Amino acid sequence: MRHDIQGLRAIAVLAVVIFHIVPYSLTGGYLGVDMFFVISGYVISLKIHNEVKLQKFHLLDFYLHRLKRLLPALFVLLVVTTMLALIILLPFELRQFSMNLVGSLFFVTNFMLMTQDGYFDQSSENNPLLHLWSLAVEEHYYLFFPLFFIWLLRKPIYAQVLLLLLLTFIFFAAGVWWVFFDRDVAFYLSPLRFYQFLAGVICACYLPALTTPSKFRSALAISSLVTLVACFWFYNKATPSPGWPSLIPTIATMLLLYCAHQSAILNLLLSNRMMVILGNASYSIYLWHWPIIVYYKLAITAQINLAKVFLLLFLSIFVGYLSWYFIEQPFRNRGRLAGKHLYRAPRVIGCCCFAALFVLAFLIYLQQGFPQRFSAEQVRFASFLNYDSSDYRRQQCFLTNASTSFLEFNTESCLTLSDEKPNVLLVGDSHSAHLYSAFQQLFPQVNVLQVSASGCKPLIPLTGRKHCVGLMEWLYHQQLNSGLSVDGIVLAALWNKDDLQKMQQTVTLLKTYAPVFVVGPSIQYSQALPRLLSNYPPVQLAQQFSNYQKIKRLDSDYQAEIPAMGAGYISLYQQLCPNDQCHTLTASQIPVQWDTSHFTKPGAMMLVQPAFSSMVEQVSQHGLRTTIQATPK
Incomplete structure (x- = not known):
């Protein structure tokens, strides 16, 4: 994996975390998710492309690898988040949480959120699983993409490019059109985000064929990073997403993937050890940051000041790093900890976690959020x-x-x-x-x-x-x-x-x-x-x-x-x-x-x-x- 790509992941996750802690300080930080979509499209399509060329690609192996990549850290997050929800959340909040928990287990969080409040609405701030909508979108894309891509690679190169450009345009145009009629549905609807993954595909498999001077690539990379930072700064919750404005950070991320490694300045910035570590742990940091923020605000209740901003940022990175090191890595590379019984039966552990969480969510919903945890007066107030x-x-x-x-x-x-x-x-x-x-x-x-x-x-x-x-x-x-x-x-x-x-x-x-x-x-x-x-x-x-x-x-x-x-x-x-x-x-x-x-x-x-x-x-x-x-x- 190119180190500069891990650096881009680090920028993306830091932007999202800072936006969620202090939305008014980095009003466009949510665009970090858009970056993740483009980067994901780039990395996964390049892997499939190379394996198909070497005749080593197997669809079942691809999906098993995706599950090993995502599920261990996700299940641990869901278990811990659910335990805290039983302690902290009020009955109505806990019942809402149970529905979102089921949505997370089946990767349909984004569809469930369409019927609830918008991503930027005030009531969404207390949903510890809100951020998992993006994980659902990603999995919906990869449910269909490998088969489509294998079929596409059998076509002549010009047909591949034309079909990808056409499909990218269709998904993008659909997003621009849909956001005009229903902004919240457009934000969460999976196909309207697919153009960003496809932008990564184009960048990974077809842009390298273009020959451009190295100095031009270096200048292009620097200007793309400046553009991306400007988007973080000037975009806000009123900016249509998806829509025309989202094209700018998407293209900027594409160009950074295309040529950032050829810029000495950006290599120094993106490929240093700290950025690579953050990039490696970016998935776990993303998973953990939002529940940490939500539960901190619910439990502590005090206004966020500068010291608490740094505390939440540190906790998000620290817990995310621990999750990456002790959960992601061992389950992905089981040979490293082969002597540990915990890592020998990931399928059994995964099935047990899934079943336990599903049953618990069902019970919470049936029991109206277990109101008996609180006094009658507390429940009455909470009903409002x-x-x-x-x-x-x-x-x-x-x-x-x-x-x-x-x-x-x-x-x-x-x-x-x-x-x-x-x-x-x-x-x-x-x-x-x-x-x-x-x-x-x-x-x-x-x-x-x-x-x-x-x-x-x-x-x-x-x-x-x-x-x-x-x-x-x-x-x-x-x-x-x-x-x-x-x-x-x-x-x-x-x-x-x-x-x-x-x-x-x-x-x-x-x-x-x-x-x-x-x-x-x-x-x-x-x-x-x-x-x-x-x-x-x-x-x-x-x-x-x-x-x-x-x-x-x-x-x-x-x-x-x-x-x-x-x-x-x-x-x-x-x-x-x-x-x-x-x-x-x-x-x-x-x-x-x-x-x-x-x-x-x-x-x-x-x-x-x-x-x-x-x-x-x-x-x-x-x-x-x-x-x-x-x-x-």
């Missing part, structure tokens, strides 16, 4: 982790990340004006959607219209996913300009300090249509509030596990500056945390928030009643004046 947020009016008035176009928005349900009541337009991200139901129920004297989209701040200039930008442009420049006459506009989102700088332009535009009100930020917890309530007394939870001090300062800044822009300001913080003592439960002992930041309906009603009263009164007066002015004399 599975909160029904249908009041948000998903995929009608609130477009989630599954939406690909603002055309999915239901205008009739969400923007029907009333002739009898003042009309109030509620606009923003999910932090506007969680206010809608309480707003409408508590103030029946107004007609609440809703335009919400996940992760969509209603600020000019508009940024975000396509459905977000399209929805807000449609609202601001078409609907409000062409007869959507409202008596008040309420903006609500997960605000930060930078948003305050962009607020003036938005308020200036919107107040030409109606009075504008900005709902201030609310606190966020380091974990879902119901999980914290299940493990700790409700008193002082916010002080220990939230960003309430940061939000207090932010609320003060907003309260000082928003009125100067000509808009009203509604402080949620003052209602949620009077005298800096934050409410975690309503009077009926319902958690105020069901995840880290979104309100339950009872929680929203507790806050909206006092916070919105003054605004509703002003809107009603505006509506009355408008009615009087519109009445013919």
Whole structure:
């Protein structure tokens, strides 16, 4: 194995691990998985190609080698992860875990995740087996590729190249098309990733036939690495994947595989001992890093600081190295430890692990996550982790990340004006959607219209996913300009300090249509509030596990500056945390928030009643004046 390839594996796994520990520091680190796909396609196809030429390739041996390569470390990971899940996870979380465990055993994790939340969604952060989707994609590819490749190698060379290019283009084009219609399905669907494996095949078996000057190859390799690092830095969760942007890191990885070993600088960087060791252990590091991060965050609960970043990085690499040395290597090269009885019967051990894990997953699912591990009060709080947020009016008035176009928005349900009541337009991200139901129920004297989209701040200039930008442009420049006459506009989102700088332009535009009100930020917890309530007394939870001090300062800044822009300001913080003592439960002992930041309906009603009263009164007066002015004399 070329040492520079192991160095590329090291870069890929480090990018993924850093992204998962601190997503905001390396926003495109998830592209390390794309690198793995290309590298895998390169290495495996080159091996098959050479063995076919020497007439030494046997399909059964290929699959047995794959199993020896993957299963020992995977089974150990699943056993340890399951034992920890039984201790740490709450009933609903454990039941979800059992389904993902079965998906991991049968290499269908990616298909199961399609029906759950997206890879980048908040609720995915507590799934210890989330990362195994990529392993499933890889195995789906190798289920079919060897037979196809053997057949392909019997064709003339020009036919091989043309067929591979055509197939690569078809899979890539399908990904570009599918991501437009269903982003989460496109992310996980195996065939839409096959073009990256095929890119590795082309690089391994056909690019070497090209003759290029060594200096050109060296320059190409360096520029490819720079491009790849730039992608790690500038790509983020809003970047379509798969899609046109994913072509850049794919090609960059191809070119590095093609010519990195011919660059003295890159050889020094990629082939040094440390990078080779990390590359050798990259599979095990990848397996272990995510459960370590998830369980650390669930068990420790504290905010991640720089020291903890380095601790998690060290633990991921250290445990991954131990897994590679003591599990991967002995099972792959059994002669090295032939005297150890443990390594003599891998098939028996594997079958026993598989059966035990499957039966345990089945029992966990049947027993609803073994709620008897906790008190009745803990179970009651934990049940809110599975909160029904249908009041948000998903995929009608609130477009989630599954939406690909603002055309999915239901205008009739969400923007029907009333002739009898003042009309109030509620606009923003999910932090506007969680206010809608309480707003409408508590103030029946107004007609609440809703335009919400996940992760969509209603600020000019508009940024975000396509459905977000399209929805807000449609609202601001078409609907409000062409007869959507409202008596008040309420903006609500997960605000930060930078948003305050962009607020003036938005308020200036919107107040030409109606009075504008900005709902201030609310606190966020380091974990879902119901999980914290299940493990700790409700008193002082916010002080220990939230960003309430940061939000207090932010609320003060907003309260000082928003009125100067000509808009009203509604402080949620003052209602949620009077005298800096934050409410975690309503009077009926319902958690105020069901995840880290979104309100339950009872929680929203507790806050909206006092916070919105003054605004509703002003809107009603505006509506009355408008009615009087519109009445013919």
